[in-house]
Amino acid sequence: MNKSFEIGTLLLRVITGIIFFVHGLSKFQGMEGTIQFFGSIGLPSFMAYVIAAIELIGGVLVFFGLATRIVGVLFALTLIGAIITVKLKAPFMGNAEFDYLLLLTSIHLALTGSRFLALDPFVFKGKKNGNVSA
Template sequence: MKNKQEIGALLLRVVLGIIFIGHGTQKFQGGIENIAGWFDSIGLPGVLAYLVASIELVGGIVILLGLATRIVGGLFVIVLLGAIVTVQLAAGFIGGYAYDLALLAISVYLLLNGSKLYSLDSYIVKRKGDRPFWL
């Protein structure tokens, strides 16, 4: 049987990837220009909306596949800290930043520990024989 820790990391990676794919897709399908306008309205550069949505969508796909898990986990940490500080904190814990805090904890875990089980990173290491810095 596989290591319980690796199974847990795989579950966290898959769930986080699916959630972020959903959030990124929603931003693009709902009109990224509207999100950019909303960013402007709260004092953030509108172009940041494109960056955040891209990190969410592409990062979600990449982390789901287990590629550069630690790097993407770090990007998610930055996005989530930004969301908590700029928007969710003012809304309070429940109905505000509780959900983002849970995603932040998962992202920090993956940033620190990675997730090798059923990952493209592990496949690459087996093929090349050297360990990339993000594993």
């Protein structure tokens, strides 16, 4: 991959990690409300913990470039679920665009991984291109 691509992916990876970390932290800090919201859309309460953990832990992992491709898949699945259960009612209103953009960023990370200033190449040395594949 060329250096410009890697720098661009690094920037996407870092900001995506921060965004998911903050959203996961917010869910944990207001878990009672998160559980109520999940219940209001027909999801079991334990899913609030699962999604919050994916966002919080996944955000940290992606920020540091660790298991980027796997976490990218988890983020994408989470966002697809959010879009289907909540956002389809108003597809381009009420910050749905933000979810679409995060979905595409997550798919990009899942497909390409991220090597530049990432831990993946050091932790998963035996994997092709230093990226953990999903």
